[in-house]
Amino acid sequence: MTTDAVARxxxxxxxxxxxxxxxxxxxxxxxxxxxxxxxxxxxxxTGSLHDFLISDPLEIGASLAMLLPILKEGRGPIFWISDxxxxxxxCGLHQSGVSLERLVCIETDPTSLLAVAEDVLRGPERALAVxxxxxxxxLKEIRRLNLAVExxxxxxxFLRFAPLARAPGKDPCACATRWRILSHPSSPRFFPxxxxxxxxxxxxxxxxxxxxxxxxxxxxxxxxxxxxxxRSLDALLAHRAPPxxxxxxxxxxxxxxxxRAGT
Amino acid sequence: MHALAHNRHTVTGVSPxxxxxxxxxxxxxxxxxSLVPDLLTAEEDADAQRVALTxxxxxxxxxxxxxxFDAPDGLYSDTTGCAHLYGGETxxxxxxxxxxxxxxxxxxxxxxxxxAASRALARSAIDRICLVPPGQQKQALQPLPCSALPLPEQxxxxxSRLGLNTIGALxxxxxxxxxxxxxxxxxxxxxxxxxxxxxxxxxFQPVDRISLTRSLVEPISTPEAIATVIAALVPVxxxxxxxxxxxxxxxDFLCVRVDGSIxxxxxxxxxxxxxxxxxxxxxxxxxxxxAPEFGIETVIxxxxxxxxxxxxxxxxxxPDEAGSSETGLPASLIxxxxxxxxxxxxxxxxxxxxxxxxxxxxxxxxxxxAKPPFAGQMLWARPNILFDLPVRVQVTALLPDGAPRxxxxxxxxxxIAAADGPERLLGEWWQTPESYxxxxxxxxxxxxxGLRLWLFRKGDGVHGWSGSGxxxxxxxx
Numbered sequence: 001m002t003t004d005a006v007a008r009x010x011x012x013x014x015x016x017x018x019x020x021x022x023x024x025x026x027x028x029x030x031x032x033x034x035x036x037x038x039x040x041x042x043x044x045x046t047g048s049l050h051d052f053l054i055s056d057p058l059e060i061g062a063s064l065a066m067l068l069p070i071l072k073e074g075r076g077p078i079f080w081i082s083d084x085x086x087x088x089x090x091c092g093l094h095q096s097g098v099s100l101e102r103l104v105c106i107e108t109d110p111t112s113l114l115a116v117a118e119d120v121l122r123g124p125e126r127a128l129a130v131x132x133x134x135x136x137x138x139l140k141e142i143r144r145l146n147l148a149v150e151x152x153x154x155x156x157x158f159l160r161f162a163p164l165a166r167a168p169g170k171d172p173c174a175c176a177t178r179w180r181i182l183s184h185p186s187s188p189r190f191f192p193x194x195x196x197x198x199x200x201x202x203x204x205x206x207x208x209x210x211x212x213x214x215x216x217x218x219x220x221x222x223x224x225x226x227x228x229x230x231r232s233l234d235a236l237l238a239h240r241a242p243p244x245x246x247x248x249x250x251x252x253x254x255x256x257x258x259x260r261a262g263t
Numbered sequence: 264m265h266a267l268a269h270n271r272h273t274v275t276g277v278s279p280x281x282x283x284x285x286x287x288x289x290x291x292x293x294x295x296x297s298l299v300p301d302l303l304t305a306e307e308d309a310d311a312q313r314v315a316l317t318x319x320x321x322x323x324x325x326x327x328x329x330x331x332f333d334a335p336d337g338l339y340s341d342t343t344g345c346a347h348l349y350g351g352e353t354x355x356x357x358x359x360x361x362x363x364x365x366x367x368x369x370x371x372x373x374x375x376x377x378x379a380a381s382r383a384l385a386r387s388a389i390d391r392i393c394l395v396p397p398g399q400q401k402q403a404l405q406p407l408p409c410s411a412l413p414l415p416e417q418x419x420x421x422x423s424r425l426g427l428n429t430i431g432a433l434x435x436x437x438x439x440x441x442x443x444x445x446x447x448x449x450x451x452x453x454x455x456x457x458x459x460x461x462x463x464x465x466x467f468q469p470v471d472r473i474s475l476t477r478s479l480v481e482p483i484s485t486p487e488a489i490a491t492v493i494a495a496l497v498p499v500x501x502x503x504x505x506x507x508x509x510x511x512x513x514x515d516f517l518c519v520r521v522d523g524s525i526x527x528x529x530x531x532x533x534x535x536x537x538x539x540x541x542x543x544x545x546x547x548x549x550x551x552x553x554a555p556e557f558g559i560e561t562v563i564x565x566x567x568x569x570x571x572x573x574x575x576x577x578x579x580x581x582p583d584e585a586g587s588s589e590t591g592l593p594a595s596l597i598x599x600x601x602x603x604x605x606x607x608x609x610x611x612x613x614x615x616x617x618x619x620x621x622x623x624x625x626x627x628x629x630x631x632x633a634k635p636p637f638a639g640q641m642l643w644a645r646p647n648i649l650f651d652l653p654v655r656v657q658v659t660a661l662l663p664d665g666a667p668r669x670x671x672x673x674x675x676x677x678x679i680a681a682a683d684g685p686e687r688l689l690g691e692w693w694q695t696p697e698s699y700x701x702x703x704x705x706x707x708x709x710x711x712x713g714l715r716l717w718l719f720r721k722g723d724g725v726h727g728w729s730g731s732g733x734x735x736x737x738x739x740x
Contacts, residue, residue, distance in 0.1 A: 058672075058714050061739035064647045077592050089649035089738060090612040090624040096647060101632050104592065105610050112605030119603065125593035183713030188681035196666040199681040199709040202740075 029155065032069045033206075033221050040177070040211065044070060047153040048176035049146055053162040053169050053209070055180060062183045062204050063159060065223050067130070068096045074155060076126030077102045081117050083110040083133050110134065114141050121145060123152030132159040136167075142174040169209045178210040184220055266307040275307050276336075279369065312336075319368075320467045326359060331378075331464035337385065339378050339464050356392045375400045378464055379455035383411035383430070401457050405431030412452045418445055430456070473503050474565040482521050482558025486550045489518075489559070493546045496564045501537045504569065510535025513568035516546055518553055519561040526553045530602045533594050533630055535570040541595050545602055552604065597629045618691040618698070620737065621651050643686045644707060646717045646738030653735035656718065663732065664724030667706060672736060677710040684708075687723070702729040707740065715740035 028042035037043050044050055052063045071078050078098070080086050086105045094100060108116045113133045120129045137145075137158070149156055162169060162180075169180055184205040188197035202223045208216050266275045272292035281302070286295050296302050312335060320338055323330040329341035342355065349355040356372050363370045373384035375395035380403070384393045387407045395403045404411075407430050409422050422445075427433050433441075433453060442450050454460035468474065475496050483489060493516070504511060512535055518526040528549040536542065553559075600609050610626035617623045657671040666682045684706035690698030705719045717738035722730025 058716070058739060060648055061646070061715055062713075065740075068647065087648050087650060088612060089620070089646055090614040091620070091645035092647040092649065092738070092740070093612070094614065095645055100612055100614070101592075103611060104597070104629050105608075105612065105626075106600060107607040107609075109605045109607065112603075116600065116603065116606055119599060120596065125596040127593070127596065183715065185680060185711060185713040186709060188709070195661070196668075196679070196682040198683050199707065199715065202715065203713060205713075 027153075029070050029073050031066065032073075032223075033219070035219055036206065036208075036221070039208070039217055040214065043073075044155070045176055046074070046155045047149050048212075049142060049149060049156045049158065049174070051158045051173060051175040051178040051210075052160070053167070053178065053180040054159060055162065055164045055182065057161065059182055060159070062181045063179070064096075065202055065204060066179070066181050066206060066221075067157060067159070068093070068098055069223075071128055071130070071157075072097045072099075074128045076128055076154070077104055079104050079106055079120045079127055079129045081106045081108060081113065081120065081129055081131050083108055083113045086132070114145065117156065118145055118148050121152060121154045121156050122148040123154055127154050129154065129156045130159055131156060134161070136160065136162070139172060139174050146174055173210045175210075176212045177208060180207045180209055181205070182207075186222075266309075309335075317467075319366075322366075326355075329464070329466045331466050333382060337382065339382070341378075341464060341466070342374070352394055356394060360392060375403065377455060377458045377461070379413075379452070379462060380404060380458065382413070383407055383456050387411045401434070404456055405429065405434070407431075409433060412456060414449065414452055418449060421445070472565060472567065473500055473569070474563060475499055476561065476563045478561045479559065482555075482560045484555035484558045489550050489553060489555070490547050492562050493550075493564075494543055496562065497543045497546065498539050500564055500566060501539045501542065504537040504566065504572075508572055509569045510537045510572040511542065511566045511569050513566070514542065514546065515563075515565040515567045516549070517563040517565070518555065518559040519563070520555065521557045521560050526555070526559070528552055529567070530598075531568075532598045533601065533628075535572050536594070537572060538595075541598070544595075545598055548599060548602065592629055594630075618688055619703070620645070620649060620688075621653070623649075643705070644740065646715075646740045648739040649717075650737055653719070653737040656734050656736050658718065658720070658734035662724075664704075667708060667718055667720075667734065670718065670734065670736075677712070677714065679708045680711045682706050682708040685720075700728050705737075 027046040028037075028040070028044060029046060030037050030043035031040075052067060054060050054063055080088065080103060082105070085107055088103075088105065090100055093103065106116060106120075110133065113131065113135075114137060117129055117131045120127050137160075145156060148154075158175065164180075169178060182205045184203040186200035186203040189200050190197045204221045204223060205218070206221050207218045210216060266273060274286060274290045274292055274295050275288055277286045277288060281295075281299065284299050286298060286302075292304065296304075316332065316334070316336070316338070320330050320332060323338055323340055326340050327342045327345040331339040331341070333339055346352045346355050349358050352374055356374055360370060360372050371385045371388050371391050371393075373381045373393040373395070375381045375384060375393075376397055377400060380395065380400040383404060384395065384407070393403070408428055409430060410419055412430065414422075422428075422433070427436070430453070433449075434457065438450060451460065455462045477492065477496065479492070483492065500511070500514075511532060513529065513531045516528040516530075518528075520526060528546070530542075530545045530549060532541075532545070597609065600606055608626070609629055611629055611632050612624050613627045613632055614624050615622075654672065658667045659669045660667050666684065667679055669676055669678045671677075685704035686706075688703045688705065690701030690703075692699040692701075701721075702723045703719045703721060704723060705717060707715065708718055709715050716736055717740065718734055718736055720730070720732060720734050722732045724732055
């Protein structure tokens with residue numbers, strides 16, 4: 001066998017393994033939770049698709065609490081592609097740290113949602129795309145998008161409704177990861193003089209249902225970034241004026257910073 | 264002015280002073296010189312005149328979008344539906360004459376139902392305004408001499424020999440003998456002036472519109488062939504744009520089919536561009552919109568809106584590894600999305616100051632984002648998901664103005680484990696009388712399952728004037 005043929009074979013193998021693509025050194029987008037990042041080897045991979053299942057319309061906030069810090073880390077503009085008007089709130093997103101200049105909302109026909117998503121993801125421009133649609137994409141459509149993101153290095157996130165009873169998330173999946181993120185009760189903080197306790201830092205029950213080349217896992221995560229008390233302490237004092245706290249016993253907001261892994 | 268005609272110099276244009284001295288256009292130059300010995304003359308420059316008339320015609324765009332030439336020294340303007348912009352037809356004609364005078368032209372303006380009648384009226388007098396009410400051009404034309412019509416010299420002299428000096432006399436004659444003697448041309452002229460026959464104006468396209476027309480050897484109908492034509496036209500257009508230092512904001516691609524109908528495709532760009540690959544891709548994306556049917560025989564590519572290219576560094580269209588393009592939006596991708604069929608809207612969210620949260624943001628077109636007007640850190644947290652129409656919920660609270668304890672949404676009871684609030688928002692009493700005194704108390708609540716929701720109560724729970732006391736779900740954190 002001549003060296004020429006060997007080179008050709010090598011080339012074929014490389015093409016099969018898609019290592020010839022310019023983005024073979026895939027970046028990762030850190031989630032901000034050390035346990036998750038360790039498990040995934042640094043975070044969610046760029047140049048791939050990630051599937052977030054939302055079990056209940058009211059639970060969308062939990063998925064966003066996971067997704068928005070990831071988007072904040074990513075490079076390039078964020079395209080929010082939906083087939084209904086997006087119910088995003090500019091002030092809330094700004095507080096979550098997502099720059100509004102980077103966010104572009106695209107509303108499409110239900111039929112051309114995935115085609116528009118492919119147009120965005122195929123590049124050559126750098127982009128992050130969040131795709132929220134009512135219909136479930138088939139495996140073929142997702143593989144098609146997969147080819148697009150592999151070629152361009154862009155990252156796509158599916159946010160789709162999949163009720164726990166009807167779709168347990170065990171069906172085959174062409175995305176790199178599949179998540180189901182539910183809210184988890186936080187530890188409320190009791191203050192003297194208040195009838196109801198204040199919500200503690202946000203807690204998520206994040207289930208990694210499927211991951212390409214890895215094990216599924218489940219975590220209870222504390223997100224400090226999305227605590228409703230994300231305002232400065234002086235503002236808190238000025239507007240609440242807690243009556244009878246001895247000095248030095250103000251609630252330490254840094255205490256719950258570290259993510260708790262396990263269970 | 265004089266020009267060489269039939270081997271002799273003839274006066275073609277005179278100044279008002281010369282007109283007063285008895286000189287008229289059409290007079291031999293030698294005769295004019297004998298009448299006024301110190302006559303100052305200049306030879307006519309046809310090219311310069313044409314350029315000047317073209318300039319004047321493109322200037323006339325301010326009046327209406329449909330100006331047309333009446334060579335060598337007249338201009339038409341189709342002002343249908345434009346008169347009200349200038350305060351009526353009389354005011355419009357006054358304005359036209361005033362502006363032409365300001366440019367140093369003496370003119371005669373006429374307005375009537377037909378272009379030919381207006382032309383005859385305007386040319387029959389100098390420095391006059393003539394406004395003919397609808398349907399009365401026949402009466403207006405009656406006293407005019409036949410020379411006001413665009414007839415050949417020979418026909419005019421034969422008419423005058425017959426004693427037919429006015430248009431009125433001509434119009435009263437039976438038509439058949441006229442046609443027999445003078446040919447159909449005379450009757451056509453007459454009919455056009457009287458409005459019995461319509462003559463289309465060849466509307467002048469201003470020169471600052473880059474337009475390319477290609478007649479194809481054979482009609483094309485396949486997408487590949489259309490793509491080839493686009494690929495051939497776009498570089499020429501881009502070259503012309505670059506030569507003028509401008510970029511296209513809007514392109515019209517017109518395909519004239521064999522049956523004469525036109526298939527039009529319009530693409531817009533978000534910033535002026537003369538980039539060949541970008542424009543080619545934008546146009547090629549639109550090929551499925553074109554229905555060639557029996558074939559396309561002519562294509563026209565027009566830059567219908569152009570702007571000067573921004574000076575300074577070129578905006579990068581290709582992705583750069585350094586990631587310096589993070590701040591800017593990719594213009595080419597935005598263009599593709601805006602022109603893509605199936606896309607309903609492409610927008611960005613801009614916060615704005617408003618009392619109620621559902622009015623707290625506006626949609627702006629991409630790239631139009633001003634600096635977000637956040638004066639500082641907002642005191643209270645805002646949800647990521649906000650419903651424009653708040654959802655009515657049934658809430659149980661211990662006190663009418665106290666924190667909610669549980670609520671019912673879609674026949675499902677959610678118990679509340681923790682709550683933060685109330686954040687009191689007051690209505691914009693300066694906007695509508697309904698929002699005078701209106702109060703909303705917002706609570707951030709966490710249910711026992713961990714859901715974080717944004718509830719509000721209309722009113723302060725005590726006073727009826729501040730709101731009904733109903734509870735609503737408005738957002739999710």
